Each structure stands twice: as C-alpha cells, then as structure tokens.
Amino acid sequence: MKNRGLPYRSIRKRSSRMVWGLPLYDIAMGPDPTNGELRGHARGIVAIGDFATGVLALGGVARGIVAVGGLALGLLLGVGGLCTGALAVGGLAIGGIAIGGGAIGGIAIGGGAFGYYAVGGGALGEHVIDGMRQDPEAVRFFGEWLPFPLEFPYRNSRN
Incomplete structure (x- = not known):
C-alpha cells in the first residue's frame, strides 16, 4: 500500500x-x-505507546508493574497476547497464576495448562483436571479457589 504523500x-x-x-x-x-x-x-507513571515502560504500561510492547499489550511484561499483572506477571491473563500466559489459551504457572488455567495445579483441555502438572483426569486434590483446590463451581459430568477410573 502506497503512502500517497x-x-x-x-x-x-x-x-x-x-x-x-x-x-x-x-x-x-x-x-x-x-x-x-x-x-x-x-516512559512514565502511566505510559501509552508503541513501546511503553511505566507503573501502568499500555502498548504493543508493555513493561511495568501492570502491563497491558501485545507483549505484556508485568510485575504484578500482565494482560495481553503473550504476557508475564504474578497474575498473567492472555493468549500465552506465564506467571504465578496464569490464565490463557496456553497457561504456564504455579496455578494454570487454560486450553493447554502446565502448573503445579492445572486445569484445562490438556493439562500437565502435579494436581490436574483435564479431559482424562480429575485429581481429587485439584478438584478440592479449584473448587475452593475458583469463584464458580466446577461441574464434572462423569468420574473416570483414572483419577
């Protein structure tokens, strides 16, 4: 596409x-x-830009205490396509608590989840809930931790 002046x-x-x-x-x-x-x-307390660095950073590449963007590197909270943070929410989320399409963290919730406690379509970890397994400790943990009840239509023998 031409600039056309x-x-x-x-x-x-x-x-x-x-x-x-x-x-x-x-x-x-x-x-x-x-x-x-x-x-x-x-660069500022509130930073908004193509690249943003600040306490609250919003941008294509965002770095800060709270970061929101395509690539969001947050210390406490990261929200974006690929994000990190103590709480990370996004397409690929990496953090202490990770929620996303792909989630990697101590507590991971997502389509593909990898964590100590993990729930998702495909989940790997110590205590897992996925299409094939329902670890009793994971059911207890997520039952107490999530703000909505987990309903399981079946119990399989591979707990």
Missing part, C-alpha cells in the same frame, strides 16, 4: 508534573522523524 500520524504528549523522576503520563505513538524514532517509546 500523506504524512505518518504520530502522537507525543507528556505531563509536566513529575512523580519519582518520571512524568505522570507519557504518550508516544507512531514514528517521530525529527528524533529518528520509528516507533514511540513512552
């Missing part, structure tokens, strides 16, 4: 108020030819 759109906004040496918010999206940036990198 139209300029690329970009956004740059930064708070003048500083907290812990960082701007309260920083927004950097799109290219900035004057500074030689192909993609915007936002």
Whole structure:
C-alpha cells in the first residue's frame, strides 16, 4: 500500500508534573522523524505507546508493574497476547497464576495448562483436571479457589 504523500500520524504528549523522576503520563505513538524514532517509546507513571515502560504500561510492547499489550511484561499483572506477571491473563500466559489459551504457572488455567495445579483441555502438572483426569486434590483446590463451581459430568477410573 502506497503512502500517497500523506504524512505518518504520530502522537507525543507528556505531563509536566513529575512523580519519582518520571512524568505522570507519557504518550508516544507512531514514528517521530525529527528524533529518528520509528516507533514511540513512552516512559512514565502511566505510559501509552508503541513501546511503553511505566507503573501502568499500555502498548504493543508493555513493561511495568501492570502491563497491558501485545507483549505484556508485568510485575504484578500482565494482560495481553503473550504476557508475564504474578497474575498473567492472555493468549500465552506465564506467571504465578496464569490464565490463557496456553497457561504456564504455579496455578494454570487454560486450553493447554502446565502448573503445579492445572486445569484445562490438556493439562500437565502435579494436581490436574483435564479431559482424562480429575485429581481429587485439584478438584478440592479449584473448587475452593475458583469463584464458580466446577461441574464434572462423569468420574473416570483414572483419577
């Protein structure tokens, strides 16, 4: 697709108020030819950009205490296509508690789940609930931990 002479759109906004040496918010999206940036990198308490680094980071690649984005690297919470965090929720979630299509963590819930406690269509771990197995400890744990009851239509002999 040709550019047709139209300029690329970009956004740059930064708070003048500083907290812990960082701007309260920083927004950097799109290219900035004057500074030689192909993609915007936002750095602030709240950071929104192609690349975002902050306490709350929102962007294509987001890094922070709470990160939301395509690739989200969160310390406490990561939400995105591929994400990490103490609590990770996304397509491929890796964390202490991981919830996603593919989930890897101490507690893993997903289509494919790998963890100490794991529940999913295909699950691997010490205490597992999947299409073939229903470990009693996993049933007890998830029964107490999840906010909704787990209903199992059958009990198979391979517990």
